[in-house]
Structure formats: C-alpha cells, structure tokens
Amino acid sequence: MSLRLSFKQTFRYIRSAGNLWLRSYSGKKGHGSSHRYIERQQRDPFVKQAKNEQFRARSSFKLIEMLDKYKLLPKSPSTCIVDCGASPGGWSQVISRRLFSDQTATPLPRIIAVDLLPMRAVPGVHFIQGDFLDDAIKTQVANALGQRRVGLLLSDMAPAFTGHHSTDAARTMNLCEDVLAFSDEFLAFGGNLVMKFFMGGGEAELKRALKMCFDSVVVEKPLASRKQSSEQYFVCIGKNKHMPSSSTP
Numbered sequence: 001m002s003l004r005l006s007f008k009q010t011f012r013y014i015r016s017a018g019n020l021w022l023r024s025y026s027g028k029k030g031h032g033s034s035h036r037y038i039e040r041q042q043r044d045p046f047v048k049q050a051k052n053e054q055f056r057a058r059s060s061f062k063l064i065e066m067l068d069k070y071k072l073l074p075k076s077p078s079t080c081i082v083d084c085g086a087s088p089g090g091w092s093q094v095i096s097r098r099l100f101s102d103q104t105a106t107p108l109p110r111i112i113a114v115d116l117l118p119m120r121a122v123p124g125v126h127f128i129q130g131d132f133l134d135d136a137i138k139t140q141v142a143n144a145l146g147q148r149r150v151g152l153l154l155s156d157m158a159p160a161f162t163g164h165h166s167t168d169a170a171r172t173m174n175l176c177e178d179v180l181a182f183s184d185e186f187l188a189f190g191g192n193l194v195m196k197f198f199m200g201g202g203e204a205e206l207k208r209a210l211k212m213c214f215d216s217v218v219v220e221k222p223l224a225s226r227k228q229s230s231e232q233y234f235v236c237i238g239k240n241k242h243m244p245s246s247s248t249p
C-alpha cells in the first residue's frame, strides 16, 4: 500500500489534525471548558450506555434509532453498506452486529468503511483510509464491492468548522452535495441514504434536490443527538431513476 498522499488528502489531513490539536489545546488551557466536557460526559446516559454495550461512540445510538424507525438495512445478503466518515467505528459496529451475529468470527466483508483517520478493525468491515472524494479511494471502494450493489450509504461526516457562520454553512452544503454525488455513483436504485447535515441556511434547497432523487426524504434529530448541536440527518429512502448516472442493481 502506498503511503503517498495527494495534495487534497494532505490538506484535509492537516486540517483535521489541526482541529484535533486546537480542541485538545483549548481543553488544556481553559480548565473550565474541559471540566464542563467531563461533567457532560459523566451525566450523558448515551455515554454510559455506549460503554456498557461496548460501542466506540455514543453516536451508535443515533444510527440504531434511524435504522429501527425506517428499516434501512438491505435484506439481500449480497448487498453492501458503505459507511463514509466511519472512524472511530460506532456506526460500523452497529451494522456489523446487525449483519453478523457471531462477532468473534471474521465474516466476508459486506460493510465498506472510509475515513481520513485510522480505524480499529470491526468484524465484516473492509476499512479504507482516505478522502471519500479522491479518485484513488473511489477505485478502492469499487474494487472492494466488485459486482455487489450498495443498498445503504451512510455519512456521519462533518466539515472542518471555522466559527464563521456563512463559511461553515457553505462547507456543510458542499460536503452534502459531495455525498449526493457519491451516492449517484455508488448507491443502487432502491437503496437508502443517511446523511448528516448542519442547520445553516441551505438545507431546504438540499432537501429539494434529495427529493428529486429519492422516493421519500425525512429529516431526523435522533435522541442521542445533543440538543445544543445544529446537526440533523436526512433519511432518504428508495433511490430512484432521476439520478443521472446511477449504478444498476
């Protein structure tokens, strides 16, 4: 495997590493904010539940709620699921546990997970590290799929936020448009898409675009999504033929 990164990958990697550094640095300097974070984590029932059920992230419960409410998992055992922005692996774990009851076995991967950051192995998950938009990464996704179709595409990705409202709103919408283009390329007809977005102004337009491409589009704010966060999810059911260049089932 080549360790060379493209300019875009390098840029995104530096940007996300910079965000991590900023978060931990401000945590160290501002004792108040780190105390508040610890207190919030200790009070949070989803943090406790994630620990008890050995999920890597409390975000697992957001996906569980949406999967159960909308029956999003593909029924055919040969159909795949792609998890974009998968690290540390909370969503991949949920899908893996639903698909493979024996978590100690190493089943043939039906789940393809992509992230800029590394991710520890999850049973039945083929992990690809890189930017989901890079051609080289898309080729790896296509190779991992072979002839199999994708019945569910997940995106829990967030752009790097600047704190500048209109810049952040534009970045959010750009990322969602990129996910939609990715689904145009990889998601089979009839397939479902779950995509995170942040309220910021462009969501009505995006919802209109999604409604052209899917039979039904709803907005969800799962219980595990913090009230103070502007994150929400588009749950898009049944990709239809209005997408110009979709894969065939």
Ligand SMILES: C[S@@+](CC[C@H](N)C(=O)[O-])C[C@H]1O[C@@H](n2cnc3c(N)ncnc32)[C@H](O)[C@@H]1O
Pocket (backbone or CB within 6 Å): 012, 016, 056, 057, 059, 060, 084, 085, 086, 087, 088, 089, 090, 091, 092, 114, 115, 116, 117, 130, 131, 132, 133, 156, 157, 158, 159
């Ligand atoms: C909120 S986390 C995902 C958490 C995950 N759903 C879970 O339950 O563990 C968002 C992830 O998206 C990844 N990400 C952001 N932009 C990306 C991109 N362009 N390509 C691949 N991954 C990306 C980040 O590295 C980060 O790990």
